[in-house]
Amino acid sequence: MVARARKxxxxxxxxxxxxxxxxxxxxxxxxxAGVKPKQLAAVGVGLLACALLVINNLRDRxxxxxxxxxxxxxxxxxxxxxxxxxxxxxxxFALIAVVALSQERYWLLLGLFGIVTAGPGLxxxxxx
Numbered sequence: 001m002v003a004r005a006r007k008x009x010x011x012x013x014x015x016x017x018x019x020x021x022x023x024x025x026x027x028x029x030x031x032x033a034g035v036k037p038k039q040l041a042a043v044g045v046g047l048l049a050c051a052l053l054v055i056n057n058l059r060d061r062x063x064x065x066x067x068x069x070x071x072x073x074x075x076x077x078x079x080x081x082x083x084x085x086x087x088x089x090x091x092x093f094a095l096i097a098v099v100a101l102s103q104e105r106y107w108l109l110l111g112l113f114g115i116v117t118a119g120p121g122l123x124x125x126x127x128x
Contacts, residue, residue, distance in 0.1 A: 019101075019104075019106075022101050023101055023102065023104050026098055026101045026102040027102050030098075030102050037098075037099045037102045037103050040095050040098055040099050040102075041095070041099045043095060044091075044092045044095035044096060044099070045092075047088045047089075047091050047092040047095070048088075048089070048092045050088050051085055051088035051089050051092065054072070054073070054081060054084055054085045054088060055085050055125065057071050057072055057073035057081065058073050058078070058081045058082065058085065058125070060073070061073040061074055061078065061081065072084075078128075082125050082126060082128070085122075085125055086122055086125065086126060089118060089122060093111075093112060093114065093115055093118075096108065096109070096111040096112055096114075097109065097112065
């Protein structure tokens, strides 16, 4: 029983060491780029807003094309617009992790649970 408890503490210690290294790398990358974590968080929110506009344009693409409108979805085409949406969502969720790790505020990683709700929509967009 005592040996199990010690192993658990050892694994926890290893996890902390890994997270500290990740924190240092992310923090150094932000400092090197001259970017503050608040700015990264704002970019993530902006990417979510852009993804909403992209998916709306994708839905209206056929009607816009027949009406002669030159929206981004019409210019990029169906396939590329779908990947733009998926990429915007993926980048927004990646920025949640970057901000959480750079600030050592691991509770911010709870925002990644949004992938659970976004997942079915992303899969339907990808499949067409």
